[in-house]
Amino acid sequence: MNIRDLEYLVALSEHLHFRKAAEACFVSQPTLSAQIRKLEDELGVSLLERTSRRVLFTDAGLKLVDQAQKVLLEVKILSELASQQGDSMAGPLHVGFIPTVGPYLLPKVIPLLKDAFPQLELFLHEAQTHQLVEQLETGKLDCIILAAVKETEAFMELPLYNEPMVLAVPEQHDWAKKPELSMLALNGETLLMLGDGHCLRDQAMGFCFAAGANEDGSFKATSLETLRNMVAAGSGITLLPKLATPKEAIRDGVSYIKLNEPEPTRLITLAYRPGSPLRSRYEKIAQSINTHMVTLLEA
Structure with missing residues (x-):
């Protein structure tokens, strides 16, 4: 057994597909399959169920994967320790x-x-x-x-850094020409939000709910650019992180307004x-x- 064998095993557990695991390890599929079989022979246990079209791990296989991940992490830490002997920024x-x-x-x-x-x-x-x-x-x-x-x-x-969040509204919106706006102004408003899985969604919702605003439950964006385009199309308003906004106050159909009292930020x-x-x-x-x-x- 060697470190490379453990890497093959962990890759297979992540991709659950021999070809994809082999590609991730930069080896051929036959090479990876042979090494997994060799590992099984060496340990004397079956790591995989080969009667299914899918890659299924046995209980022994799952336990070995868990241990292999810990071993690979320790190997990485050892490599990091060794790298300190030279230039730490190399x-x-x-x-x-x-x-x-x-x-x-x-x-x-x-x-x-x-x-x-x-x-x-x-x-x-x-x-x-x-x-x-x-x-x-x-x-x-x-x-x-x-x-x-x-x-x-x-x-x-x-x-x-602390990054402020900015209110984005359509260029034709009543607030479009305002340079600043209190968060309290969002009371009763409905905002477009990112979909589940984005931490910005939870952070933005926290500020909005505190101000009395609601989420538009009929739409959840997959990206900030989708949100921006929805605002430009006049479909709603939203919060965007400052780095995602242009220097211009109004651009491509979207007006960007600074918020205060309090200013929403994320660290x-x-x-x-x-x-x-x-x-x-x-x-x-x-x-x-x-x-x-x-x-x-x-x-």
């Missing part, structure tokens, strides 16, 4: 980010990070919060950038596993992003 770094942050933050900070840390190899992965949390726990990601939520409390979190953080030997690496990255974004958001 080598690969797998960073996860949520869809309501990545498209708007990354263009602003990736050039900055590449310039500041040229030997750092950044690999970027987009997914929803619950997926990022799971991938961070299992060691597939080194750190994640997302809005601080309850699910991230088990990790170490470095604050990056964007960089989260990593407690005890990670790469803490200083994450702190340097967070400091660089924080310095840049605080200046940008105050401009």
Whole structure:
């Protein structure tokens, strides 16, 4: 048994498909199948049920997958410890980010990070919060950038910046020409929201409900761009994070209005596993992003 065999097994448990698991491991399907069979022969137990068209794990197989994930995480930590012997800002770094942050933050900070840390190899992965949390726990990601939520409390979190939320209304709306608006003005209004799984949905709903606003239950958007286009079409109003809005107060049929009393904001953080030997690496990255974004958001 070797580490690579465990990687094959875990990949198969994730994809439940031999070809897809093989592609994820960058090997041929026969190679992966043969190694799984070899692992079974070595252990003397059946890890899979081969009488079905689907990939089904036996109880022994599920237990081994669980243990293999823990072993692979420990191997990753050992690799991180070894990397500290050289330049701490060199080598690969797998960073996860949520869809309501990545498209708007990354263009602003990736050039900055590449310039500041040229030997750092950044690999970027987009997914929803619950997926990022799971991938961070299992060691597939080194750190994640997302809005601080309850699910991230088990990790170490470095604050990056506080991002205001802005009210987006159709250009023809009665509020369209207002530069600012109190949250209390939303009392009794109905707002368009993102669908389930987006942490921004829960955060925006929290502010809206506190102000007396309701959600439009007939529609749930899959992305911020869908929300923006629905507003432009005159189908409703919504809250958008400031980085997702243009500099112009009115653009492409949408008017963006600053909110106050109180101003709705979300805290964007960089989260990593407690005890990670790469803490200083994450702190340097967070400091660089924080310095840049605080200046940008105050401009």
